Structures are given as structure tokens and as C-alpha cells.
Amino acid sequence: MKKVRYAVVGTGWISQIAFMPGLAQSGNSELTAIVSGNPANAGKLAEFYGIKHIYSYDRYDEMLASGLVDAVYIALPNSMHADYAIRAAKAGIHALVEKPLAIDAAECEAMIRAADEAGVYLMTAYRLHTEPGTLEAIDIIRRGEIGEPRLFSSVFSFPVGAGNHRLKAAHWGGPLQDIGVYCVNAVRHLFGSEPTEAIATIASAPGDPRFAEVEEMVSATLRFPGDRLGQFLVSFGGDDLDQYRVIGTKGQLEVSPGYRFDRAISLRLTRGGETVERIFPQYDQFSGQSAYFSDCILKGVRPEPDGGDGLADVVVMRAIEEAAKTGRSQKIALPPHPSHPTPDMARAFPTVERRLML
Known part of the structure; x- marks a missing residue:
């Protein structure tokens, strides 16, 4: 081969x-x-x-x-x-x-x-575009199992140690760029459309030297066509948390962890007051x-x-940055992305144990 x-x-x-x-x-x-x-x-x-x-x-x-x-x-x-x-x-x-x-x-x-x-x-x-659990989450929404998706809500947080390159402004570091990008990409593909407006707030613990160049936390709200909202909070100072939820007109879907690669993904689908949970094997993403x-x-x-998908996320993150900096909402003008992850992209490999960490 x-x-x-x-x-x-x-x-x-x-x-x-x-x-x-x-x-x-x-x-x-x-x-x-x-x-x-x-x-x-x-x-x-x-x-x-x-x-x-x-x-x-x-x-x-x-x-x-x-x-x-x-x-x-x-x-x-x-x-x-x-x-x-x-x-x-x-x-x-x-x-x-x-x-x-x-x-x-x-x-x-x-x-x-x-x-x-x-x-x-x-x-x-x-x-995550080839991860079976994530692709199933997208497909659940496409099949209409929670009705029309109206709200996306996510928290992604973990503490970053001093000296990490993620804390360097010169490299466009910070929690938005490093982990917020996952939230932006997730909501774009889960909703199947591009955001039209962003509002945002930043915050940092007073006196924490880790956040001399970048903020500790970013909270963002994105407006989507159909007056749908995507909200997320990312932090480099909080405890380890990684999840998102999509709330529709007939149900809701919770995915946890939403973004990490070192643990199995669980989907919790709630409709009519009844919840069904599915835990996927941990695949090597x-x-x-x-x-x-x-x-x-x-x-x-x-x-x-492709590169266009990465470009769209960068445009959205720059709008979030400007919204946080100015305190004013920022309009976003992106063409519809021509494609979204589909079930045929799934690749299921067992986790690898053999690695060298230096």
C-alpha cells in the first residue's frame, strides 16, 4: 500500500x-x-x-x-x-x-x-472532524432529534503553567486562540452556518503573573442566522472542565468531554424528560x-x-477580540462554508500506548 x-x-x-x-x-x-x-x-x-x-x-x-x-x-x-x-x-x-x-x-x-x-x-x-462520537453529535442534530437547534453553550477550562508558550502575546497566544478555537469551530458546524455578530468580555485574576501578556478568561456570544446564539467561556486559570450542550426546540444534547483527545466521549440526548447516554470508545484522534x-x-x-475552515475561525476570533477590546458588538461577514463534517469521515483507531515524551 x-x-x-x-x-x-x-x-x-x-x-x-x-x-x-x-x-x-x-x-x-x-x-x-x-x-x-x-x-x-x-x-x-x-x-x-x-x-x-x-x-x-x-x-x-x-x-x-x-x-x-x-x-x-x-x-x-x-x-x-x-x-x-x-x-x-x-x-x-x-x-x-x-x-x-x-x-x-x-x-x-x-x-x-x-x-x-x-x-x-x-x-x-x-x-474532531474524524472522531466518531463528534460526528454522531453533528448527525443527531442534522437528523432533527432535538428539533431546531437554538442555543449552544460550552465551557472549556484548564490551568496553564507559567512559561507556557500559550501565554505569549507575540505568538497570538491566549485561551481564545488555543482552546476557544474548538468552541468556535464546534458551534459553526453544529449549527451548520456562520455567525453574523460577536460580543465578548475578558477577565484575569489580579496579580497573577501568568496573565501579564494574555487574558485568563474569555466569554463570547455569537449570533447566528435565525437568531440562534452560541455562547462559550474559556479559561487558562480554572479547573479542568470540557463540555458543550446544544439545546433545541424538542430536546438537548450534551457532549462531554467536548474537545479533549485523551478520554472517551459521552453523548447525553434528552427528549421529553428522558435521557439516553452513549459512551464511545476512546479512539486515537x-x-x-x-x-x-x-x-x-x-x-x-x-x-x-480545509484552509477555508481555518480562515473562518480566525475571522470569528478576531471579531471576538475586537468586541472584548471595544466593548461593542462586532459584525461578522463570512460566506457560507461549502461543507461540514459527515459520518463517512469517521476513522476509528485504538489508542496508542507507545510514545516518547522528553
Whole structure:
């Protein structure tokens, strides 16, 4: 079986704990190169996964031209996504880019344009688009099992330690960008439409040095066509909580956890006062994501969570930021997204135990 050859660009926490071990069991993908600024760690990871080729960041273009890879997985700070994805596209290499896709709409558009001009695929790394429980939640709503969905409500919170790159303003860090992006993407696809207006508030614990550059919490409300509302609260200072609920005219659906990749997803569907719970197996979401993107590359099919999907979320988050900054609601003008996750995108892989954390 032909396999898509990947280089992992950035060997931090998410690459070590999730992407590299997950890719190994995807079946249609393999790691053939590492691009890293830490030679010692890169060497250990290469030995552990049997990867022969290691490159520093200043040799990235050399790696792209080497003929060793078909695609890159970009897991760098947000401010570096556009540069590395555009350079990959110009070299004829597909790119799977961690979210948020880039730091503003202009960068996202440049990435999309570069990929389209080169005839390669750009996919935003929305692993939940291939997760069976999440796809079932979307399908429950599409089937009308809760009536017309009217309200989305979500809380996503966990404490982030001092010094984490997520707390750096220079990389467009903060809870909105790092975890709020999940809430924005979820409500857009659950409602099947784009928001038209945003209002927001930010807050931080007084004197907490972690939040010298970015806020601790963001609360946002998005208005959707049909006067539907999507509300979410994200925090880097609160305890661990991860869930969302969609309330319709005839019932409601609760998904918990809503976004994490390290635990099984539970769906609780309530109609007529009766609740039915379904707990899905814990799948390896990074295996599924890699397998899906590689399928798209091998079959010549544009991935559903493409650059346009990532662009839409960045536009919405920038509107939320401006609403919080000014205290005034912000209008959002986005074209309808041409596609949404569908059941046939589901990929069910068992969780991987073999990984190396440095």
C-alpha cells in the first residue's frame, strides 16, 4: 500500500504525545523526517520512531526539496504557521497545520492561495472532524432529534503553567486562540452556518503573573442566522472542565468531554424528560486525522477541514477580540462554508500506548 510520507515540523508536546505516535498506526502514512530546533530531542525521537532524517529549521527548505516527504505536519507557535505552510506549498508539499491556522485573515488567505496555486492540499488540523462520537453529535442534530437547534453553550477550562508558550502575546497566544478555537469551530458546524455578530468580555485574576501578556478568561456570544446564539467561556486559570450542550426546540444534547483527545466521549440526548447516554470508545484522534488527510492526498480529494475552515475561525476570533477590546458588538461577514463534517469521515483507531515524551 502506498503511504504518504510526512515530516513533523516542531517536536514539542503535541507532536510527542499525540501526532508522532498516532501517525505510526494510521496505515497509510509514515514519518520520514523531523524538523526541530532541539537536536538532542530530535535525535532521541528519530531513534525511537526509526526516522533517518533530521533537519534544523534553517534547513527546512532543503528538507522540502529533498524528495523525502509528501506532506508536513506543522506544530509551531501560531505566528510561524503561515511562513512554513506557504514554503511547503511552493515546494509542492501538502500541509496539515495545527489550529488556529494563522494569526489573521490575511495570513490564512495567503496560505490558501499558495496551496491552490501549487495544486497541493492545506488542511487545518481539526482532529474532531474524524472522531466518531463528534460526528454522531453533528448527525443527531442534522437528523432533527432535538428539533431546531437554538442555543449552544460550552465551557472549556484548564490551568496553564507559567512559561507556557500559550501565554505569549507575540505568538497570538491566549485561551481564545488555543482552546476557544474548538468552541468556535464546534458551534459553526453544529449549527451548520456562520455567525453574523460577536460580543465578548475578558477577565484575569489580579496579580497573577501568568496573565501579564494574555487574558485568563474569555466569554463570547455569537449570533447566528435565525437568531440562534452560541455562547462559550474559556479559561487558562480554572479547573479542568470540557463540555458543550446544544439545546433545541424538542430536546438537548450534551457532549462531554467536548474537545479533549485523551478520554472517551459521552453523548447525553434528552427528549421529553428522558435521557439516553452513549459512551464511545476512546479512539486515537491523531491516527484518524492523519489517516483521513492521507486518504485525501492519495485519492486526490480536497479535505473537508480545509484552509477555508481555518480562515473562518480566525475571522470569528478576531471579531471576538475586537468586541472584548471595544466593548461593542462586532459584525461578522463570512460566506457560507461549502461543507461540514459527515459520518463517512469517521476513522476509528485504538489508542496508542507507545510514545516518547522528553
